[in-house]
Amino acid sequence: MPLKTPEEYVESLRALDLRAYIGGELVKSVVDSPMIAPHINTVAKTYELAHIPEHRDVMTAVSHLTGERIHRYTHMFQSADDLVKKIQMLRLLGQVTGTCFQRCVGLDALNATYAVTYEVDQANGTDYHERFKRYLLDVQSQDLMLAGAMTDPKGHRAKRPSEQEDPDAFVRVVERRPDGVVIRGAKLHNTGGINSHEVLVLPGTGLIPGEEDWAIACAVPADAPGVTFIFGRQSNDSRKLEGGCDIGNPRFGVVGGEAMVVFEDVFVPNERIFLNGETGHVGQLVNYFATWHRANYGGCKGGNADVLIGATAKMTKVLGTDKNAVVKDKLIEMIHMNETTYASAIGASAMGYPLPCGSYMVDAMMANTVKLNITRNVYQIGRLSHDLSGGFLATMPDQKALENPEIGHLVRKYHTANPEYDVDERIKLGRYIENMTSVTTLVEAMHGAGSPQAQRIVMLGQAQLDKKMAMADQVINGTDDVAGLPLPGRRRPADD
Ligand code: SF4
Numbered sequence: 001m002p003l004k005t006p007e008e009y010v011e012s013l014r015a016l017d018l019r020a021y022i023g024g025e026l027v028k029s030v031v032d033s034p035m036i037a038p039h040i041n042t043v044a045k046t047y048e049l050a051h052i053p054e055h056r057d058v059m060t061a062v063s064h065l066t067g068e069r070i071h072r073y074t075h076m077f078q079s080a081d082d083l084v085k086k087i088q089m090l091r092l093l094g095q096v097t098g099t100c101f102q103r104c105v106g107l108d109a110l111n112a113t114y115a116v117t118y119e120v121d122q123a124n125g126t127d128y129h130e131r132f133k134r135y136l137l138d139v140q141s142q143d144l145m146l147a148g149a150m151t152d153p154k155g156h157r158a159k160r161p162s163e164q165e166d167p168d169a170f171v172r173v174v175e176r177r178p179d180g181v182v183i184r185g186a187k188l189h190n191t192g193g194i195n196s197h198e199v200l201v202l203p204g205t206g207l208i209p210g211e212e213d214w215a216i217a218c219a220v221p222a223d224a225p226g227v228t229f230i231f232g233r234q235s236n237d238s239r240k241l242e243g244g245c246d247i248g249n250p251r252f253g254v255v256g257g258e259a260m261v262v263f264e265d266v267f268v269p270n271e272r273i274f275l276n277g278e279t280g281h282v283g284q285l286v287n288y289f290a291t292w293h294r295a296n297y298g299g300c301k302g303g304n305a306d307v308l309i310g311a312t313a314k315m316t317k318v319l320g321t322d323k324n325a326v327v328k329d330k331l332i333e334m335i336h337m338n339e340t341t342y343a344s345a346i347g348a349s350a351m352g353y354p355l356p357c358g359s360y361m362v363d364a365m366m367a368n369t370v371k372l373n374i375t376r377n378v379y380q381i382g383r384l385s386h387d388l389s390g391g392f393l394a395t396m397p398d399q400k401a402l403e404n405p406e407i408g409h410l411v412r413k414y415h416t417a418n419p420e421y422d423v424d425e426r427i428k429l430g431r432y433i434e435n436m437t438s439v440t441t442l443v444e445a446m447h448g449a450g451s452p453q454a455q456r457i458v459m460l461g462q463a464q465l466d467k468k469m470a471m472a473d474q475v476i477n478g479t480d481d482v483a484g485l486p487l488p489g490r491r492r493p494a495d496d
Pocket of ligand 1: 099100101102103104105191256293296297300301448
């Protein structure tokens with residue numbers, strides 16, 4: 001059965017010959033780096049849960065290519081039920097790890113490439129789709145982790161890729177050969193890239209005729225010659241080097257361990273190229289990826305918020321405020337926001353519809369609504385958690401103070417609240433809340449899967465305001481002409 005164990009995942013990373021810089025220094029092995037270990041532990045959980053019988057239904061699926069049971073993280077969405085199960089999987093993983101488990105970008109990038117290669121071939125008579133299916137078989141049979149690489153540095157934001165002073169501001173083809181292409185450029189905010197097997201490079205923005213060199217989609221082994229990872233900093237990240245309770249989420253870290261990945265004239269053979277110059281299909285590729293990924297946030301952030309709400313509720317017990325009606329009401333507010341986004345993600349999935357290739361797409365309006373709500377609700381849930389936990393979050397002593405025999409007893413004496421709980425418990429909870437509501441987490445919720453304005457633009461496009469005006473006419477002016485009004489239900493882009 002093509003399901004890696006967590007141990008096999010870690011060993012397969014060790015076998016890679018990566019060029020990776022952490023803290024400005026070249027590291028020999030990301031597996032042994034304390035800066036990366038929590039992110040690897042999180043991905044290892046995605047492998048582990050697939051082997052647990054009670055989670056088999058959401059963590060695995062049957063490959064439509066081979067009929068074999070595979071990891072859901074390598075599966076093409078074959079039904080609305082598949083889309084719903086993906087959201088359930090994300091909530092489960094969020095609850096188990098309390099952070100980002102990184103594999104979803106690669107999954108959605110795989111699905112977007114599968115769908116668009118089919119459409120390109122239908123339009124142009126090319127053979128990208130069969131080529132991609134051969135690659136997908138490898139991914140499924142080896143249960144690979146893919147990093148989806150979408151976001152280009154983008155240079156001057158008012159200029160197109162072809163207008164940039166530095167043409168490498170967007171990943172591009174610098175040489176075409178009979179056996180492949182050579183690419184140059186970089187991708188930023190690459191979630192899980194430094195602990196992935198492969199990087200699936202896709203354009204990050206729509207392109208126009210004349211920009212064929214930027215219309216490149218391809219798969220690159222993470223340790224291919226010319227690929228360099230430069231790991232990003234996070235709030236409080238050097239605490240990982242100290243150990244102890246001050247890390248916050250000691251086993252699983254904070255968000256996805258993002259890196260920039262640089263391609264310095266990397267050769268990509270033909271069998272790994274899935275789009276090469278077809279500018280007219282790039283916008284759809286970006287759209288498919290973004291729509292699937294935006295729905296995800298109701299699942300993963302839902303699971304993360306379950307852990308945060310749990311930590312906050314426990315903190316109220318530690319403080320002795322848990323019986324207070326106002327405190328309970330604030331916890332209800334956190335739960336309400338969390339369940340609202342989860343419900344939208346499930347709804348977007350349940351209303352999924354088939355694309356020309358046979359895969360299923362989520363409802364775009366609801367998926368974008370999920371993500372736009374996340375850009376607010378993660379902040380609001382964090383704000384309420386801060387409110388209920390108190391200023392101690394920002395001023396609490398550290399593990400070393402607790403352990404110091406000269407002052408540890410003073411820290412314990414003056415930080416004891418409800419005596420049923422010891423101070424170590426209070427500090428651990430506080431550190432978790434501090435880390436999971438700090439800058440890195442909040443910014444990820446704001447900009448991951450696209451910044452809020454990107455969701456607003458799609459929502460306006462999907463809203464069918466002309467039809468809403470017809471509804472208003474019908475109700476206010478009593479016209480009986482309701483022809484063309486949209487039924488509630490599945491909304492395909494083609495219906496607009
Ligand atoms: Fe997956 Fe959520 Fe992380 Fe995106 S932010 S990779 S959807 S866990």
